[in-house]
Amino acid sequence: MKVFGFYKSKKYLQRVMFSIMAAMVVVLVASSVSNTYILEKSVKSIQEESNLKVLSQIQYNLSYMNDIITRLSSFVYRDHFLIPLMFNDDLPKMDLIRGHRQMSNIMESSSFLHSMVVYNKSQSKLYGTSSSLLLDDGATDQRIRSILLESEQPQPTNRLIPMSLEQNDGGIDTFAFIVTDSLKPFTNNQSAIILFIKSDWVFESLKKMNVASDRDQGEIYIQTQDGMLFSSDPNASLTNEQDQVRVKELVQTHKIEENHSAGFFIGTLAGEKEMLTYMDDGLGAWTILYIQSYDKLMGEVTKTRNQSLMLSGVFLLFAIGLSVGLSYKLYNPIEMMLKRIRPHLPDERQDGSSSKDELRLMSDNYMKLSDKLNEISSEQIVSKYYIRRFLSDSQLFSDHDMRHLIEKHELNISVKDQLLVCVMKIDNFADYDNSMTGASKKLYNFAIVNIAQEIMGKHFPCEAVEIRGDHVVLILSRSVSEPAMLFQQVKQLLREIQETIERYYNISLSCGISDIISQFSYLSSAYTQALRLSQYMIVKGRKAILTSEDIKGNLMNKQVSLPDVIDKKLTEALKKGQLTNAGNELEKAFSLIAGMQYDDMIRAVSNLAWVIKNAASEIHDNRIVTFSVDLDYIHQIAQEKETLEEMYLSLLSLCAKICEGQRPANMERNEMMLETVKELIEQKFADINLSQQSIAMSVKLSSAYIGKLFKENYKMSITEYINEVRLSHAQALLEQNNYTITEIMDKCGYANQSYFFRLFKGKVGSTPKEYRMKKSIS
Template structure:
């Protein structure tokens, strides 16, 4: 045995092979067991959720039905002539009092769910009731009713209100139902009838529902709008303040995650144990019904199944280890033969220096593991830090100054507010083109490089935190920048220019920068970030790779002009109609000079109005011409959206003006006819080509597909595709009249690859299928 053990111990690679095979088998077995358990657990959860929601739906229906039933009873009671004097009489005759008490007693005897009944007379500020406690406890119950429903605060009417007249916390002994002569909330200024419903009548029905459904592992609660849990069970487990707060958090978080749903199923830690919480809002919108179950008890069968699965896996694993030893040795034979040939050539010193506990690969693996763990720690810390930087920029108003200071110190963020903060936004120029042509892996590299370059350069003079935001821009938070120090702002601009030049030089990327005004409080970071983003928009005026502060666009921000003067647009229209490109260009330049002084929103609107004006002018000119000129005005607004500066927009509109002026010259009809005849000849020569299309034809004649298609349609009242099918189907008819080819061969000779498509087109033209057409021709 010792010899065998020594043999295996000396074979380092054999040990690794054996360990790999055994580990693989273990992993397969463990993963299989975990997967099966996970799937079983998910199935149990899904079934449990469906079952719980069905039960809660029935409970909600019962509560709604109960509320409706009590509402109907209350309307009847409120109109009772014997009770009206008790509510509204200033001085109540004794006989009216006796009749009223008798009538209340009759009503109490006619219903099984009423605990008591009280009438409040606002004129007398007096309560009249029927219960023994109310009449014989020396006014204690009466005072508790006043405190709970009259003196406390206004209460909603025609709705069940859970209260505790015995003073217990979270344990209710009755539900109050208030009826008044108005829909306003009840207060001491209104007379009312108050019906008290037995709490057990509500909660016992819930318990019975629970037991009859075989679900006695949980507890049912009613959660009010303020998060309180109500139950009639003295031994309830979840009524503590901490548990109520935890349940409220779980339910609210799940509702937010599910988009405001009114019911759901959530798992979390409650009362120091893992619990399953099923919730459903009642139909009145005032309560939430909760069904809480202990997760461990609920998953007892799953745990039992998992333990059984692990036991079976363990037995199989012992067998697998025995098989793996033999298999490993067979796999090791070629390696051992190779080592026998190599060892004679190894120096004795090399063999002596071999590690006793493992080989070189093992040591290297350990070093890589240590480095990987260190990188994970560093990466995790950076992820958390960047998360809070982004959170501060977008949601700083949700934090107090002290909370943000604590988080900054906790995560070692390089942000200080003693001498002022400055937010700088670096935004990509031509982002759409960059996003379309750069791969995701390259984007990650660029983002990493830009953040580090910016942080390194700016960090030379200021404490700096940098973060990537939404993929199209980056944010720098600079500390110790005083608001009154203009020289410091200029210094920041110089350093930002260095960042822009460095990134442009190494990566060929252009960035525009917006600089916020200095701030002194952490909660103002969001507004500073929003200001820097808005300032970046003014690259429309300043151009790409500009650095913009509020001082640089003060005139734009203060400008009140929003529309171009009528004289400019009128002269531009006249010049275009006369075909005077020079005059039109001059007026367009004047318009853009004026637009450059507007605020951002007005600039965009003014340029859009100019584009709309040019479109109208082109349409009006075309309407008055015998031969219309072709200018693609439909894509003009899309073209403007792709431009990022006023200069680019000006050149685009100037190009349109040039097309309008040139389009008024007499059209060369012969050229168009020659081009269209060429298109027809191409179709007639190449109709057998399956890949023949409008795009390929346009490419052949060196014109755009849209232009050649529009010209063909205007000239022949059919599209190029329709003409192509006409030629192909005519040829198919000729071939079908003979018996030389099959239908598949005819399709191939006519340029069709899809039989159903060919049959549909043929029947649309001839009225019959190709087979029927051939048969008819053969008979005639």
């Protein structure tokens, strides 16, 4: 009862539990049903394929039998001993004897023949080998006449016709095969030979197939054109006229729908669900049927379905237990929250008897807390507003007003101790601003303010506020007799703040610390000083923590620009393409810039960038061959880079690009000329007359000059280079194995075979023939 009462009071737990249970039940049931459906469909597909294979084999057997009988009938019909029996009007006795003897010989030579009959149209008489035809007072004769000779419909020739010669119960004991001189349907107006085939011989393959298919509980039938069903099993079930008509209707309907001579479907016969597979015999006379009991065939599927349902039931019980445990585990955090909330709820709700569920109770409590937080947030907005006003316009407030506002809004600023202002500025703020969304920036700024205030607040009365999104300001209160000790302690705490924020948010901060102030009216000046100090990270690098003592030399430096001699020497070095000299002048310039005040630093770097840009523009305008330098980007370096080191490296990289394009004009001309020579050789290497003299004439220079120039640059003569190109092409042609060596010499510009062989062996180490043989083997 306690357990029931526990769950009864947990309305949300009940919903979770029942939802999980319902989901598991649906999944298990759906899985079981779908598996059974897929299994049943697979069994049907496999059974259809198997049945069609069986029927294909039977079709082949029947076609083979019909072929054997057709050959025999062709031989029998042309037998000269039997011809008199068929066509003579007045049959001599000796012809009759010879005819009977020949029929006896044929019967003895063919084990599948039951009997044979010769029909003489002129005499309207039957001559046969069967003793019953001779001794039963004409009963057999009359039966043959009524079925084959006097039937309402002409009988087909060269086809097996099921009939009974000796049975009166409708059973089949033989198959008639009528042979005439034409392929037209047989009537009693033409002579014929009738072969009677033993039914056992025809049904032999059916019996074997039935034995093989006993496991499927099926029966194989032959259906004639008039719908009659014949089987090798005398006890076959579908032998009455009503069933035969039903089978014929089903098969014909399915043939019309599928427009195919073979098929598979499920139908109802004699009140039972049956699986029917059919196939034409290939001769156009019969249809082979394979009929199986659907329930027996699907017995394993039904058994599997029942087992699946039983297993689903077992798993369902397990799922119910699992859902209870899982629901309670999911509910556990809610229960823990309720334990914390209940003491703050009204008395009537603490016992859990409320009509509301747990989430509704927590929602109500959340709304109350939210209202309180809004009140607190409003107060914080007002507090942050006054802190920002103190930092920007402290001189507008009287000391009395500031004390009153601090006490009224409970600001964590001491009204009697000395104050210190720290600015923490985000490094690489441009990249940070571009990569973050507005919501992310608010979240990060909130985190930085809280982390800074928490760490610093452990040691000093502290207020923190974010300004302009790129920096956070801390106002510290502390009475310390030794300022140096105070600065040292604050630096350690700021370093801890930097490491914490970088570890969690990968954000780097640079810090400036103002001088100690003793009056509230100096807060604006202290903030301006700290912000200004933080800018000197341009010299000290990122994550710098700076006080006025750290940049005392910069503040006292009165130099506001670089000496003109540096600009002049830098310009000359760039125009001459002397990167080393340009780098030295650039290094001198930045060593002087590092000692200036912040504004003078930015101005000096910008001026230096303009000097380099002007020099690059002048060089660019006076050169024939242009060089790739982004001149528009140069003057942006001072604004985009944060440290002097980055500015120096960017400007040095630009100087390197400028100097790289400042090679002498004659060097450019020589390189262009030598490239032209190499292109000529590549184009005309197949020309036997190609030489240093012909090339010199093409480029309008003396042979000695062009030869000397080529030798100095490539450490080989023009003739040697021509041979290198020719021999490289010769190697490639030898590897293709499409040309003779003489043809290759012509294509590569050689007329003398011994000269070609000597050069080739000197380059490769083997003759052309050996080279080709080695390449073909490898």
